[in-house]
Amino acid sequence: MHDGTVTSLFSADARAFLPSAIRALAPLLNDPSVLSFAAGVPNAETFPARALGEAAERVLASMPARALQYDVTRGFLPLRERIAERTARRGLSGDATDTILTTGSQQGLDLLSRVLLDPGDVVLVEVPTYVGALATFAARRARPVGVRRNEDGLDLEHLTEVVTRLRAEGSIVKALYTIPNFQNPSGLSMNGPAKDRLALAAEELSLFVLEDDPYGELSFGDAGAYDATPLASRSPSSVAYLGSFSKTLAAGFRVGWIQGPPVLLARLELGKQSMDLCSSTFTAAILESYLAHEDYDAHIDGLRDFYRGRKETLLGAMAAHFPPSLSWTDPKGGLFTWVTLPEGLDARTLLPKCVAETRTAYVPGESFVVEGDGRRFLRMTFAKESPPNLVEGARRLGAFFRGEIG
Numbered sequence: 001m002h003d004g005t006v007t008s009l010f011s012a013d014a015r016a017f018l019p020s021a022i023r024a025l026a027p028l029l030n031d032p033s034v035l036s037f038a039a040g041v042p043n044a045e046t047f048p049a050r051a052l053g054e055a056a057e058r059v060l061a062s063m064p065a066r067a068l069q070y071d072v073t074r075g076f077l078p079l080r081e082r083i084a085e086r087t088a089r090r091g092l093s094g095d096a097t098d099t100i101l102t103t104g105s106q107q108g109l110d111l112l113s114r115v116l117l118d119p120g121d122v123v124l125v126e127v128p129t130y131v132g133a134l135a136t137f138a139a140r141r142a143r144p145v146g147v148r149r150n151e152d153g154l155d156l157e158h159l160t161e162v163v164t165r166l167r168a169e170g171s172i173v174k175a176l177y178t179i180p181n182f183q184n185p186s187g188l189s190m191n192g193p194a195k196d197r198l199a200l201a202a203e204e205l206s207l208f209v210l211e212d213d214p215y216g217e218l219s220f221g222d223a224g225a226y227d228a229t230p231l232a233s234r235s236p237s238s239v240a241y242l243g244s245f246s247k248t249l250a251a252g253f254r255v256g257w258i259q260g261p262p263v264l265l266a267r268l269e270l271g272k273q274s275m276d277l278c279s280s281t282f283t284a285a286i287l288e289s290y291l292a293h294e295d296y297d298a299h300i301d302g303l304r305d306f307y308r309g310r311k312e313t314l315l316g317a318m319a320a321h322f323p324p325s326l327s328w329t330d331p332k333g334g335l336f337t338w339v340t341l342p343e344g345l346d347a348r349t350l351l352p353k354c355v356a357e358t359r360t361a362y363v364p365g366e367s368f369v370v371e372g373d374g375r376r377f378l379r380m381t382f383a384k385e386s387p388p389n390l391v392e393g394a395r396r397l398g399a400f401f402r403g404e405i406g
């Protein structure tokens with residue numbers, strides 16, 4: 001067949017797929033000679049490779065038949081039990097039965113979208129929000145509509161106004177997608193009272209909540225200084241909680257999970273059956289063995305110190321080198337800060353020039369913003385570069401923006 005004929009066979013869903021704006025920048029961003037504030041990935045130095053190797057050996061020695069076999073669709077039960085035990089400490093009420101393993105939380109988002117959204121349905125999202133979720137909603141031909149986010153949480157007046165207006169216009173508004181802790185891309189977090197108010201507002205507005213929490217354990221504060229209790233602990237019957245080991249252990253393992261009300265889990269299980277039967281039993285078994293033999297809490301404490309140090313280095317260098325007309329968020333956890341440029345500068349059009357002149361890269365903010373003008377924003381991560389490179393990169397970027405401001 002000609003390419004054109006094959007293209008004409010594409011489904012309506014496939015025609016709606018969004019190419020990833022970030023992956024499209026890969027040739028610029030993955031050049032090893034470029035200092036990168038762009039990659040949205042954890043630092044590879046933090047992967048516990050030796051301990052995971054030992055766990056893999058234990059699994060293959062002790063349970064090869066089980067670990068190399070298909071499993072039930074919800075996934076390897078001993079890992080689900082450990083996950084439920086950990087999330088219970090953070091206030092979630094579900095047990096292992098109310099937990100389904102997914103191939104990363106990205107698959108969890110896709111699964112939830114298939115189960116909850118029809119083409120044209122509105123899903124409310126924060127402004128800005130995670131591009132990967134927007135790609136998933138686009139693949140369902142759902143309609144993301146933005147709700148403003150402020151320092152502490154979602155703007156609930158705006159949320160109510162948007163829902164009321166859309167419903168009056170006849171739209172079906174089913175769900176709210178939110179990243180309450182150390183958000184990608186803004187680095188912002190909701191405090192406890194903001195979470196209480198949001199949980200209440202979502203119930204009053206009959207919105208089902210998709211709570212995406214891959215960074216929740218990466219707080220920079222002392223234990224207890226930040227309220228990381230999930231929304232799901234406040235409204236268990238109307239929240240699907242998405243968790244992931246990608247940012248805390250190993251992104252390449254592709255292990256995430258969903259916890260939610262039993263009636264939803266049963267439908268997710270059917271959806272996942274048709275997708276991939278079950279996620280990898282082998283990686284789940286390795287992870288479970290790792291959790292059984294290693295001090296995962298100590299590993300997480302180490303990660304928090306690691307990323308807190310990087311954040312302080314980068315933000316200190318930004319304060320020293322960036323022009324005063326730029327502003328940025330001060331994240332209390334996670335991997336990102338969100339920078340606002342002065343009026344008139346466009347982060348996307350400036351990027352190629354910036355890379356060519358300074359050998360430094362960031363991610364333009366536009367693709368994270370579903371409504372309003374996203375051109376003045378950019379996302380920077382402190383996860384990838386070494387401390388001296390963070391300082392040098394901030395110095396170069398600062399000089400570049402000073403030149404552009406003129």
Ligand SMILES: Cc1ncc(COP(=O)(O)O)c(C=O)c1O
Binds near residue numbers: 179212244246
């Ligand atoms: C907010 C958010 N959700 C989901 C994901 C996907 O994570 P996973 O590796 O678990 O699929 C990411 C990855 O960057 C993310 O930032």
